[in-house]
């Protein structure tokens with residue numbers, strides 16, 4: 001493409017409202033422009049990169065057996081009411097009314113639409129498993145849209161959904177999707193980790209996030225480089241040192257129930273909403289006071305709905321203590337239903353399990369990942385209990401824990417029957433019995449991935465695109481296009497590269513060389529071909545953007561040199 005025909009509005013100055021590299025450079029290099037807060041136009045260069053990322057995503061999705069479709073962004077409120085999320089998703093969901101005053105939402109995600117589609121079209125186990133995906137704009141009215149494409153209010157997502165007749169089938173496809181995600185982010189050249197994540201909001205269990213390691217990431221992850229262990233810190237891996245021998249154990253009789261603390265006081269210690277603290281009990285264990293709180297992360301109007309309640313403890317120096325000394329979650333029960341009448345039951349269960357000495361989750365698969373001991377341990381076994389820290393041994397016993405900031409670029413999730421049950425998406429099994437479909441969902445932030453790549457690959461002069469994602473592979477720049485020998489050679493190179501399927505941007509503008517080179521560095525195409533003084537001898541200079549390495553090449557050798 002000739003640059004004179006493009007729209008690449010580069011900027012010399014760093015825009016004052018952009019505080020991270022990728023945002024600054026994508027603006028300066030003329031890749032994006034903001035329309036409204038968190039809403040962007042992707043200009044021609046960015047569109048090219050998006051297409052390359054999407055091609056990788058499509059190839060890997062098809063390889064994982066998922067097929068593409070496209071669903072509406074405009075979604076009827078009735079679907080969201082069926083799943084219940086109309087009431088729980090909060091103000092992140094963009095809502096609107098049509099001319100007949102019917103309510104709609106702009107798709108923040110598509111579980112509801114796809115579940116209703118599959119429920120109507122698939123009736124038999126013979127049609128399962130089925131994996132479908134789309135690449136589409138999503139709308140979320142983020143509280144704090146920022147960092148350019150990293151957190152937009154309208155952004156591009158690849159979202160896939162799988163439907164199964166059995167848990168084993170879901171496990172199999174989840175594994176394939178996990179592999180596809182690893183392939184996608186590797187092919188994008190990203191330094192990432194797949195981390196164990198919190199399944200709260202969606203109400204399933206197995207879930208992993210794909211995190212690009214970057215100082216501008218909004219999540220913190222704990223991982224070990226020696227092993228495969230990696231977790232989102234939200235999972236609050238707890239490190240416990242505990243009595244190992246029988247004689248170390250404090251007998252249950254010595255655990256004295258001291259009383260309760262007011263919910264108001266407790267919520268102040270824990271710095272959580274009062275409505276989240278459901279019950280509190282104070283124990284005395286060896287001269288230490290341990291306050292046990294039953295907590296329900298049950299926010300309705302604003303943030304996530306976490307469908308579970310759990311018990312947590314704080315150690316107090318005295319029963320009067322009002323300052324938080326040490327805090328951690330020591331047990332978790334659930335997920336459970338969200339109905340308010342069930343809260344009391346859960347609270348009672350949690351308290352009685354603590355009194356009876358079972359503080360770890362006492363149900364398979366509900367214990368914390370990374371906690372040692374993981375489950376069925378008793379309150380009197382603890383010597384020390386705290387959140388995992390850098391330098392701690394990895395919970396899998398291999399290597400030491402390091403912390404890093406991460407950008408969540410992808411998320412895979414075993415949903416189970418959360419949506420199929422609520423929305424009555426059933427199939428007939430081999431015995432003719434009706435069963436709810438078992439589901440998985442898998443998202444990638446396509447526009448966020450573009451920004452993550454830009455964040456990882458740049459220098460003080462601009463962006464540095466990996467060849468397979470670059471808008472064009474080569475940038476041809478005649479130093480002075482008014483000189484006929486330079487223009488003619490540049491024209492010949494432009495044709496030559498096109499004939500050889502090497503995508504090329506040809507800077508045919510009437511600009512000073514300094515401007516052309518600065519723009520070229522900003523844009524960051526992998527190979528620059530400068531046509532200058534030696535044009536009459538058919539000799540050009542090649543410069544590799546990434547290394548700064550230059551060499552002179554004859555026209556005859558050009559294609560073999562750069563390909």
Ligand code: ATP
Nearest residue numbers: 149150151152155157408409410411443444445448
């Ligand atoms: P975050 O924790 O960053 O808010 P999320 O967990 O809400 O993300 P998911 O619902 O898991 O996001 O959506 C799937 C993917 O969509 C995310 O992994 C991320 O890559 C992308 N994504 C989510 N929100 C945004 C956003 N506001 N802007 C750009 N990409 C986003």
Ligand code: MG
Nearest residue numbers: 092140142151
């Ligand atoms: Mg979010």
Ligand code: MG
Nearest residue numbers: 209219408411
């Ligand atoms: Mg997240």
Ligand code: MG
Nearest residue numbers: 209408410411
């Ligand atoms: Mg997520």
